[in-house]
Amino acid sequence: MTLQRRWLIAAGAGFIVALVLPRVGVPTFYISLLTQAWIYAIVAMSLDLLVGFTGLVNFSQAALFGVGAYAVAIAATRYHVVDFFPVVCIGIIAAVVTAAIFGLVALRSEGVGFIIITIALNEIVWGLAYQWVSVSGGDNGITGIVRPPVGPFDVSANTGYYYVCLAFFVISLILLSIIVRSPFGLVLKGVRETPRRMRALGYNVWLYRYFAMMISAGFAGLAGVLFAWYNQFVGPTSLSLDQSTQILIMVILGGIGTLYGQLFGALVVVFLSNELSAVTQRWEMVLGVVYFVVVMYAPGGLVVLVPRLWARLRGLRPAVERT
């Protein structure tokens, strides 16, 4: 059995498990957390397109995610645009336009400079959401967002909405996988490895990075739209710098440059932060410690770490038995 076929079977099995989970008596609370994980997995994959495949460490991903979420809220509460597909389009377009502006500013530099500028950009958008009370509701955010039906299906209940998010996650994973395997994706990898050589070969490195940022933003915006409907509320914390970092931690924890790994990253972070906040008030502190542990001991991510630990366990077992 080739490796590729094994992966396809694993992915198919995982998908079927995900499909039946709500039908086999898993508590609603966990279905709701899983829904959240699908949404975060989309935005984490969108960031992986930049970090893992283009070599751009973008700290403004939460801003794009948040712009998508605020677009839903503002469209619904001010302009009464509430239908499913138009709102999804509005959210995606809003995020892409924001990224187009960000890109013009941030792509003037690269490497560490890019990181610093995207941090500042993210904080500026956060400041807008926090202070521009007449539009964003300030710290109180915007409430009263209702999940619209998808065509003939009513998805206002948690189970229905779970399937919506699962579907969008699968579509995003497939689309992004196609993008990174396409000639365009190969150029991105070249840009990540040696921008100078790509420039010498005649590729417009800036333009490829710019396009990658906008494509990534489209998926981030989509995740933001889903997140707004998920919470039925949008507030400034959804586009804070902490949120950007949390998304980046999902990317690193899952395994940079894998796409499917980001699902595991999202699952771990979502479940961990929810369980922690149930157990202790000091969960933010624990989350900080988790950052330390992840970047120091698991820089390759779970997709590298778990097989290695497994191999080591198997390797050690005979040695233990001998003694």
Place this chain on the structure above:
Amino acid sequence: MDLRFFAQNALGGLAYGSLLFLIASGLTLVFGLMRIINLAQTAFYLLGAYVGLTLVAHGFDFWLSSVAGGVVTMVLGLAVYSAFLHRYHADPLTSLLLTLGFALILDDGILALWGGDPRSVSPPPMLRGSIQIGTLVFPEYWLAVIAISFTVAAIMFVSLRRTMLGVIIRASVDDEEMARGLGVDVNRAFYVVFAAGALIAGIGGLLGGPITSAYPGLDGELTPLAFAVVIVGGMGSLTGALVGSILIGLVNAFGKAMFPELSYFTIFVPVALIMAFRPQGLFGRKQ
């Protein structure tokens, strides 16, 4: 725009900008020397403020408490640097995430120790008055903060230009490998710069208390301003940090006064302009 509005905001912006310098100088030097983006720098400021105001509440002298806040912050910063950060000085992403994790821990620790209520800080008794020039009123404390920050800036400039340590630091910024090759103890310069950055930000905490007050989340609000300073001034440049601080301080003050809902957005304007015409910053060097 009358004269009074202009003068008041100009002085307020200058005072705020000089506080920003106390934060951003450490940020830019640590970055220039070790390529570490220290996201805990504004949390250092907040920690200094809380330690300082606690000491003041117990009857200690304002200036002494401020320095004590700085020293506590410096010790903590050095502990984290020597335990974790120093291994990652050529790895900006890892060090950035470590400092962010540290900022989360510090924030939450501050919340656990001091609670979530905002704390106001009153200036020391001898500086509670204000100076009147015609119809203009300037709080004495603002002038004092500006004077102190410029003194600190002057000390930093002189140490960088005139002392052996300054020479080592500048040499390490220019060409770390060559400096190491010539037998210079670059690592010692790293420790000194990180400690100085934490110390100055920590001292700034209580000094800035009467202007910014202290509350959890203040560090998050200062972060965009401090980063804007570093971007506008040029990463790694102390002159840039000084000029950038004043510029961002003024833009912030006038932005808040003229467009109260969009004041963060007004900071975007200098950042975008700098990126468009001089991506390396006003005083930065081309990479």
